[in-house]
Amino acid sequence: MRGTAAHNRVRLALAATMFLGATALATGQPPGAGTNVPGGSGLPVPRFVSLKSDRVNMRKGPGTDYPTAWVYRRAGLPLEVIKEFEGWRQVRDADGAAGWVLQSFLSGRRTALVLPWEIKEGKTPPKVALRHDDSERARPVAMIEAGVIANLSNCDGRWCRVNIDRFQGYIEQKKLWGVYEGEVIK
Incomplete structure (x- = not known):
């Protein structure tokens, strides 16, 4: 019986992984997106940050292969981090526009x-x-x-x-x- 229960847990884990992967492919979102699970940073999500540079691309997905949705040209602009995926942060601006920014372009300095x-x-x-x-x-x-x-x-x-x-x-x-x-x- 123990072998069967362990085998079932492995099958369930594989099925969940395959479902998350299929969802990620279908939606273009990374696995776990939208679940408010804290990312690798260990920092709270959501939280406010600001732009380090006066030229930052906001992309449609978490990677440079995704198209640029917007270019911010205002260092210090506050953004709200709403999700994390590896080195990328999904952010929202004061107008409600959301997209992905590389973490290295964001600062913990608080602005408003x-x-x-x-x-x-x-x-x-x-x-x-x-x-x-x-x-x-x-x-x-x-x-x-x-x-x-x-x-x-x-x-x-x-x-x-x-x-x-x-x-x-x-x-x-x-x-x-x-x-x-x-x-x-x-």
């Missing part, structure tokens, strides 16, 4: 976009106050346009201390894309 959902083609971008302190009553240090990249210093779940060019101050966390609601960054 100011009000990216408020940008409308042909309209003047709205502005948000960069405040001296973490209070709506604190004096504004500068007015920051939607779409500007902010370097995150820390966030307490409601406010983030940021650096933008030569300015430092606080922006409400809910006005930033690149940090999760309620996320604390130290």
Whole structure:
């Protein structure tokens, strides 16, 4: 009986492997894609990262044989890692576009976009106050346009201390894309 049970487990494992492989071939996705299983990095998925370079290709699949879907030309742009496969990260940008980027083009440095959902083609971008302190009553240090990249210093779940060019101050966390609601960054 033991030999039969062991034999059945091997057959089930082989069938599962063949199913995952067939699914990967049929969908163009790597085995395990969409299962939220952490990749080899050991880092949490999803998570935010930023671009290291001002020219990064986003591909339709995890490899250089896949066509380029988009070219990012903005170092520091925040992206959300939603899956991992070997040295590739499936990412999503603030507009919801998703694709694969080689891990070596990504940085753990935390950045955020100011009000990216408020940008409308042909309209003047709205502005948000960069405040001296973490209070709506604190004096504004500068007015920051939607779409500007902010370097995150820390966030307490409601406010983030940021650096933008030569300015430092606080922006409400809910006005930033690149940090999760309620996320604390130290």
